[in-house]
Amino acid sequence: MTTKIAVLGAGSWGSVLANLLTENGHEVTLWSHKASQVAEMNEHHTNTAYMHDFEYEHNLNVTDDMKVALTGAEVVLFVVPTKAIREVSAQAAKILVANQQQVTVVHATKGLEQDTYKRVSEMLAEEIPAANRDGIVVLSGPSHAEDVAKKDLTLITAAAENEDVARKIQKLFMNPYFRVYTNTDVIGAEFGAALKNIIAIGAGALHGLGYGDNAKAALITRGLAEISRLGQSFGANPITFIGLSGVGDLVVTATSVNSRNWRAGNELGQGKSLSEVIDTMGMVIEGVATTKAAHELAAQRHVEMPITDAIYDVLYNGAEVRSVITGLMQREGRPE
Template sequence: MTEKVAVLGAGSWGSILANLLAENGHDVMLWSHKEEQVRQLNEEHVNPRYIKDFTYSTALKATSDMKSAVAGADVVLVVVPTKAIREVGGRLGQLLNELGQKSLIVHATKGLEQQTYKRPSEMLAEEIQAENRSGIVVLSGPSHAEDVARRDLTSVTAACNDVAGAEKVQQLFSNDYFRVYTNDDVIGAEFGAALKNIIAIGAGIINGLGYHDNAKAALITRGLTEIRRLGVAFGANPFTFIGLSGVGDLIVTATSVNSRNWRAGNQLGQGKSLKEVMDDMGMVIEGVYTTKAAYELSRQRNVSMPITEAIYQVLYEGADVKTAINGLMQREVTSEVE
């Protein structure tokens, strides 16, 4: 069954998800606030700033007019950086209200809001009136845009408090190379998606310092423990963190050169400053902001997150990366299950 879908955000992930939906036979309109990007997508079917050497489906249409994208959409997929969720969600909420429309809201954003520490679904729920949304679904899991573009086999999770919403997203996205599982643990899916970016920065640092597989495996494993601790403190199901939106997303983000967070950490490990890294990247590095939010949140909730704390010290207090790693290794020894 063909659905009308609006995709808000034409970065690497948003544009590739929009392309997948178009290839699945849906009526897709991709929104960007950048006129030149819209022109390139419509006329040349390319998005070179974000995905190089890839040609998008001619069925995919782009626009800089959010209202025309959203009007009549059965589903609205929001794929923007965490810091833009409030603004985009607010505009979306106003438009849906103006149009008298009720759509299923899906998001694929991975982060926590600064100062409030709210998850993307919480922000969207605050910005979009209940009468204008039939549900909010989280789409998350191990899925680099570059790999989905080349049709690499990919599995992700659609999480929603109402399983019917998750099942609709499952049917919308699933095809022979993109498989979607359902889950009802929105909290766990969003914490897993956000916090793995912190550990990916740490894994990049490890690599930049010249450490190898043993160090990487230890960091990822103990990092997962920290992710689970904080998520469970907010009511997440601990089993979610051994699923696709937990360990799955963590593995792909903490081991791949396609990960901005890993690349950022790698450069930090090689001695570059955070400013140099961010200037070089040219795109949002979600883990930098999530580290601050998670560190502050862990202090408020009295949750032990030593890896997160060490990365926070490197990013925000100017700590030397080698000193931070040594500090982690020289902490008082303890039980693995604590």
């Protein structure tokens, strides 16, 4: 059965998900605010700023007119940076209200809002009226766009408070190389997705400094403990953090050169400044802003997150990477 789907955000992940949904037989319109990108994708079926040497499905529609993308859509997938979620969802809401249109809202964005510390689903719920949405679904899990584009075997989670809505989205995405599980723990799925980017920066920094597998494994393990502590303080199910949207997403992001956050940390470990890293990356490094939000949120809720605090000191206080590692290793001994 064909479903009309609007995908908002034509970066690497948004465009590859739009392509996958098109492959699955759905009528997909991908929205970008960049006219040049729209022209390239419609004429050449490429997206060279984000995906090298990849050709998109020729029947994937791309537009810079959000009204064209949204009108008639049954599902709207947001894949824009966290800092753009409010602006883009507010634009979408105006169109949905004017059309008297109800959609299933889905997002694949991984971060926390600055200052409010709100999760992406909370922002979407505030911007899109309840009358215009039948549910909000979170897509998360170990899934680099580059690997999905190559049809590498990929497993992710669709999390929604209403499991029927999660199952609806599960069916849209499932195919022989892309498997989706459902979950009702939206809080856990979103905290796992957002906070793993912090630990990935740390893992990259360890690599840049020349540390080996022992150090990386230790960081990932203790990083997961921090992620779980903060998530559970908001009511997340601890089991979620040992699933795809928890340890699964953390492992792939903290060990792969395809991860922007890992690459950013690697360059920091090699001695580059944060401003140099941001200037050369060319794409949003979600973990930088998320580190600030998580550091402040943990302090507010009295949740211990020493690794996050150390990475915050490197990113925002100019601390030297080796010195914060020494500080972490010399903390007072305690039970695991």
